[in-house]
Amino acid sequence: MFLSFCLLFPLIPVILALFLFIPFARFSSASKTKKNQPPSPPKLPIIGNLHKIGLNPHRSLQALTQAHGPLVLIQLGSVPVLVASTAEAAREILKTHDVIFANRPKLSIPDTLTYGSKNIAFSQYGEYWRQVRSIAVLALLSSRRVQSFKRVREEETRLLIDKIGENCGSLVDLGDLLNSLTNNIVCRVALGRTYHGMKFNDLLSRFAYLLGAFSVGNYIGWLSWVDRLSGLEARTKKVAEEFDEFLESVLEEHINKKRAVEGDIGGENYENQDYVDILLDAQRENTTNFILDRDIIKATIIDVFAAGTDTTFAAIEWAISELIRHPKVMKKLQKEVSEIAQGKSMITEEDLEKMNYLHAVLKETLRLHTPLPLLISRKSTEYVNLMGYDIPAGTQVIINAWAIGRDPSLWEDAEQFKPERFLNSCIDFKGVHFEFLPFGAGRRGCPGIQFAIVINELVLANLVYKYDLALPDDVRGEELDMSEYTGLTLHRKFPLLVVPNPHF
Numbered sequence: 382m383f384l385s386f387c388l389l390f391p392l393i394p395v396i397l398a399l400f401l402f403i404p405f406a407r408f409s410s411a412s413k414t415k416k417n418q419p420p421s422p423p424k425l426p427i428i429g430n431l432h433k434i435g436l437n438p439h440r441s442l443q444a445l446t447q448a449h450g451p452l453v454l455i456q457l458g459s460v461p462v463l464v465a466s467t468a469e470a471a472r473e474i475l476k477t478h479d480v481i482f483a484n485r486p487k488l489s490i491p492d493t494l495t496y497g498s499k500n501i502a503f504s505q506y507g508e509y510w511r512q513v514r515s516i517a518v519l520a521l522l523s524s525r526r527v528q529s530f531k532r533v534r535e536e537e538t539r540l541l542i543d544k545i546g547e548n549c550g551s552l553v554d555l556g557d558l559l560n561s562l563t564n565n566i567v568c569r570v571a572l573g574r575t576y577h578g579m580k581f582n583d584l585l586s587r588f589a590y591l592l593g594a595f596s597v598g599n600y601i602g603w604l605s606w607v608d609r610l611s612g613l614e615a616r617t618k619k620v621a622e623e624f625d626e627f628l629e630s631v632l633e634e635h636i637n638k639k640r641a642v643e644g645d646i647g648g649e650n651y652e653n654q655d656y657v658d659i660l661l662d663a664q665r666e667n668t669t670n671f672i673l674d675r676d677i678i679k680a681t682i683i684d685v686f687a688a689g690t691d692t693t694f695a696a697i698e699w700a701i702s703e704l705i706r707h708p709k710v711m712k713k714l715q716k717e718v719s720e721i722a723q724g725k726s727m728i729t730e731e732d733l734e735k736m737n738y739l740h741a742v743l744k745e746t747l748r749l750h751t752p753l754p755l756l757i758s759r760k761s762t763e764y765v766n767l768m769g770y771d772i773p774a775g776t777q778v779i780i781n782a783w784a785i786g787r788d789p790s791l792w793e794d795a796e797q798f799k800p801e802r803f804l805n806s807c808i809d810f811k812g813v814h815f816e817f818l819p820f821g822a823g824r825r826g827c828p829g830i831q832f833a834i835v836i837n838e839l840v841l842a843n844l845v846y847k848y849d850l851a852l853p854d855d856v857r858g859e860e861l862d863m864s865e866y867t868g869l870t871l872h873r874k875f876p877l878l879v880v881p882n883p884h885f
């Protein structure tokens with residue numbers, strides 16, 4: 382399930398009606414006597430535990446876990462959902478029983494936005510998913526491809542640094558600039574060029590918002606009219622249509638460019654190809670076991686925006702926020718970066734490897750501000766006994782990676798930002814350490830780790846190398862408001878406004 386409850390509001394009248402007219406009921410499910418189900422909090426009729434979720438589901442689900450244990454079975458409307466919030470439970474799901482939990486639930490909003498879940502992230506587990514994922518890895522996310530986009534990343538980072546330089550001493554919306562930077566990088570490597578303008582940015586932000594929106598109909602089928610009445614359904618269709626129009630124009634541009642290039646010099650080499658070129662080639666050369674039709678190509682491009690841009694941007698924004706709040710950490714990082722840069726004008730990607738403290742800062746950020754706090758929901762395909770509990774086939778599963786990252790039994794001073802904890806530690810985010818899961822794990826784990834990390838590190842290193850960042854109105858860094866806004870991705874609630882000055 383794509384769990385985010387920013388659009389839970391349409392349900393409020395229903396919840397109120399239940400509170401007013403239906404006496405509280407503690408549903409002791411009949412099946413419980415037969416099966417050993419995980420503990421469940423008390424439920425209300427019809428809505429089950431929906432009222433317990435609130436606007437920050439990762440926090441409310443953490444509270445449920447603290448009250449009921451590592452595996453909790455909640456009822457969202459008519460849908461039972463298993464919530465796992467400890468490293469041990471995550472290991473059982475993502476490693477021991479990875480195949481059983483490799484499916485995704487089908488949900489109406491992502492389904493509409495991704496041509497019937499034809500993309501990687503929402504497609505059903507099986508041969509189709511395997512093939513589209515491997516095309517994306519080969520064409521965009523493999524080490525070789527990620528390496529080949531080095532120039533794009535360094536150029537865009539330089540543009541960001543220059544833009545900030547033009548505004549030294551003035552108030553800058555750093556979040557906005559970082560958002561544009563990630564969009565530009567992703568557009569250039571995936572689509573071949575940048576796309577600017579209010580209209581495109583607005584489309585992307587409506588798209589990201591809807592991906593995190595809550596659809597009543599997914600959980601209480603007979604209330605699906607609420608989604609129509611609230612306008613959610615219409616808004617989703619409109620964004621899907623606008624995105625489709627945009628992607629059609631991108632495909633046409635590529636097809637025309639290909640014709641022109643072939644006419645001229647007989648073809649383009651691999652290194653100069655963007656993601657769309659490679660997908661169109663695979664279509665023409667019929668290299669997949671299924672027909673790579675236009676909708677599949679468009680859905681696969683959507684993955685890059687849906688899974689890749691907002692997450693990458695959120696990670697950098699939280700990292701800068703924590704550095705502003707922790708001046709000593711900022712100084713230590715600036716020292717490391719400056720020593721390695723040795724006075725050159727920009728940090729390059731070759732320099733990053735030596736920056737151990739930078740790696741630790743990024744890991745600590747991803748631990749405390751996991752960009753997808755609840756990963757992407759899974760769905761079991763067969764019955765399984767999980768940590769002694771009976772879990773039937775078809776159960777939706779949420780893994781609260783955010784809560785695991787803050788589990789005080791795993792992390793000392795779990796709520797504190799202390800990058801040092803990662804300095805002499807082998808823990809990383811590649812999906813083998815279940816106490817630290819910002820990219821998930823197992824076969825549905827994130828394939829974009831390398832793509833994202835190098836952007837994050839390059840931008841962070843250059844920002845702190847070139848600038849000191851202060852809060853406006855002489856507010857101390859430690860006082861920066863860290864409130865969250867939860868959509869699909871966890872973002873800062875308030876813009877990150879800073880006053881940059883050259884760092885010497």
Ligand code: HEM
Pocket residue numbers: 501502503514522684685688689690692693696751752753756757758818819820821822823824825826827828829830832833834
């Ligand atoms: C800091 C940045 C990123 C974070 C934190 C992140 C995190 C995640 C997480 C938690 C999942 C779900 C894993 C699971 O279910 O176990 C995921 C899936 C995915 N991510 Fe990322 N991601 C990031 C960047 C990217 C980038 C840059 C791309 C591509 C350009 C990408 C592409 C994908 C795709 C395609 C999936 C779906 C995989 C599948 O279902 O097989 N991600 N990501």
